[in-house]
Amino acid sequence: MRKFILTALLALATTAGASAQKFLEYGVKAGIGIPDFSTKMEASEIKSKLGWHAGVVLRINTPIVGIQPELLYVRQALDLKQGGDVDLRVKSNSLSMPVLASFRVLRILHLNAGPVFSLANSCKYKFEGEKYDFGRVQPTVGYAVGAAVKLSNLLIDARFNGQFKKMESAVTHPGVENVNIRTYSVAFSLGYLF
Numbered sequence: 001m002r003k004f005i006l007t008a009l010l011a012l013a014t015t016a017g018a019s020a021q022k023f024l025e026y027g028v029k030a031g032i033g034i035p036d037f038s039t040k041m042e043a044s045e046i047k048s049k050l051g052w053h054a055g056v057v058l059r060i061n062t063p064i065v066g067i068q069p070e071l072l073y074v075r076q077a078l079d080l081k082q083g084g085d086v087d088l089r090v091k092s093n094s095l096s097m098p099v100l101a102s103f104r105v106l107r108i109l110h111l112n113a114g115p116v117f118s119l120a121n122s123c124k125y126k127f128e129g130e131k132y133d134f135g136r137v138q139p140t141v142g143y144a145v146g147a148a149v150k151l152s153n154l155l156i157d158a159r160f161n162g163q164f165k166k167m168e169s170a171v172t173h174p175g176v177e178n179v180n181i182r183t184y185s186v187a188f189s190l191g192y193l194f
Contacts (some may be wrong), residue, residue, distance in 0.1 A: 023061055029070070029155065030054040031189025036076045037137065038182050044082050046181070051066070052077035053094035057155070057191055059102065065103040068112060071095070080125075080179065094121040094138045108150050116142040116161060137181055139163035144185075160184065 033051040055072035076092045100114035117139070123134035146159025162184045 003122070025059040025193040026054070026060065027057050027059075027155065027191050027193035029057050029072075029189045029191030031096070031187055033074065033076060033161075033187045035076050035078075035183060035184045035185040039179055041180060042136070044179050045190065046081075046179075047079040049077040049079065050184070053187065053189065057074065058191065062105060066104070066110070067109070068098075068100040068102045068114075069171070070098045071096070074138070076137070076185075082179075088122055088125040088127065088134075090121045090125045090134045090137070091135075092137050093120065095119045096138065098144050100144060110148045111146075112148055112157075112159065113145045114143070116144050119175065135178070137183060139165070139183075150193070153193050155189075155193055156162070157187075157189045159187050159192065163189060 030048055031109045031172040033053055035048045037046045037048045037052055049073065053072045053074045055070055057068065057070045065187055072095070074092075074094045074096055076094075078089055078090050078092075080086070080088045096116055096118050098114060099114040099115045103111045103113075105111055117134075118138045121136045121138045123137050124131050125134050126132075142161060142163040144161045146157065147156040148155055150156075163182070
């Protein structure tokens with residue numbers, strides 16, 4: 001009986017706190033990503049470049065836990081050196097869909113966690129004026145954890161994006177070996193919810 005009363009009081013308190021909050025919000029967001037691409041292959045050296053992302057966000061608000069799916073265009077780049085002969089700038093364009101559970105800790109602070117699905121990932125590099133496919137550098141399924149602050153309609157978000165296993169590139173250029181790549185990134189973004 002005591003557990004039932006405590007649960008009912010907690011639900012009532014969170015419902016009262018969420019009454020001013022819209023059930024469904026949508027908006028836009030954009031920001032920067034600081035990736036870290038790495039490999040343990042001795043003949044390869046990777047340098048990560050600053051990236052950016054932009055997209056749309058949907059928030060389904062409930063008293064304690066909300067659902068926040070997003071659709072983001074993500075642009076990243078890396079420099080790859082193999083031996084002394086190959087020096088490539090690889091550009092990655094991906095379409096990713098994080099589906100986050102958003103736990104409200106305080107009125108304005110949310111903790112977010114969930115899977116990130118890579119819907120499309122195109123990686124290319126130029127070599128002697130020709131474009132070549134590099135293969136995937138983003139995992140098909142990864143994860144994201146982070147925190148967000150919501151001030152009225154403004155959304156400030158910081159998160160860590162990781163992967164469960166390393167990716168192997170499928171390089172189509174004959175002078176470049178396939179590379180086992182492990183990556184994670186830290187992303188900061190600013191959004192506006194309607």
